[in-house]
Amino acid sequence: MTSAVPPCPPADDRADERADEPGGAPPLSPGRLAADAAQALAAVRARTPLVQCLTNEVTTNLVANALLAVGASPAMTAVPGEAEQLAAVAGAVLANLGTPGPDLRACLEPAVTTARRAGVPWVLDPVAVGVLSVRTRLAEQLLGARPAVVRGNASEVLGLAGLTSSGRGVDSCDAVEDARVAAVRLAHATGGAVAVSGAVDLVVAGDVAVRVSAGDPLLTAITGAGCALGALAAAFAAVTDPLTAAVGSSLVLGLAAERAASVARGPGSFQVALLDELYGLRPEHVVGLGDRLVVEPARTGARRAATAPVGAPA
Ligand SMILES: Nc1ncnc2c1ncn2[C@@H]1O[C@H](COP(=O)(O)OP(=O)(O)O)[C@@H](O)[C@H]1O
Ligand SMILES: Cc1ncsc1CCOP(=O)(O)O
Structure with missing residues (x-):
């Protein structure tokens, strides 16, 4: 593919060091972030952003x-020649590389380039990047159009950053914390947020990192939980900044999953209940979730395992 996407700027290596300097601590508090996430959920429901x-x-x-359940308006449009028309007027664009056949490949670059130029935030979900070569090259090219949010599992984020990963197909074999440095570099290169999903999600934006403890292991027993998270991040990015979008979508999906798991008999009923719980989630359920968040300088804890408990009641 000839690339119309401007090259991604080199990673800001000194940013890793600056995050450790005195005064580098983020001004954000977990309570404030949770309140912002709740406000973003309210804005999605009020504004019904079109998510291409x-x-x-x-x-x-x-x-x-999942998008309908949180109040967004999804459009699954991947026709070469017209994808960029919608990207120009959408609230946000989702670029998910799960099955990058010829039509999707032909749509992606024009759509994200158009979105970038139009000021429409877009989300990159680099499914199986690092494992498979075609989509890895594609993702690297798309990065130049600076996604507001990159959302992937640890192996995908490592692979996207060009670091060694041990992904297996669409699944991660790497620990979330092992992708922290990759997330920091990607976040500095794009200027957006990078969300690494797993038992405890890690969101990095600039010099700030947020660990999000929400979710249920049943999310890994259905296909599409990660894809749904990327889509929710896009819906949120349509109404708020990248960090809040990534943290908010993680909180919302995680909380809905915990509620769904409490009534599910297995993956089938869980998926149905997950949609019901997403649909029923209100800003007042999210506003008090600051205790699920740890805000820290991005490089802090790079060698620490993420051990915050998952599945605690809201
Ligand atoms: N062990 C787990 N416990 C709770 N939530 C999890 C667990 N593993 C993944 N999740 C959640 O599942 C969703 C999808 O993440 P993940 O499985 O990493 O994505 P992917 O499908 O891309 O591999 C995220 O919201 C994440 O927080
Ligand atoms: C199974 C599969 N194969 C290609 S895309 C896809 C879906 C992956 O979805 P998720 O990573 O969100 O579970």
């Missing part, structure tokens, strides 16, 4: 339904 989804063939239905 250039996404995979496996999980498109779950992704569309």
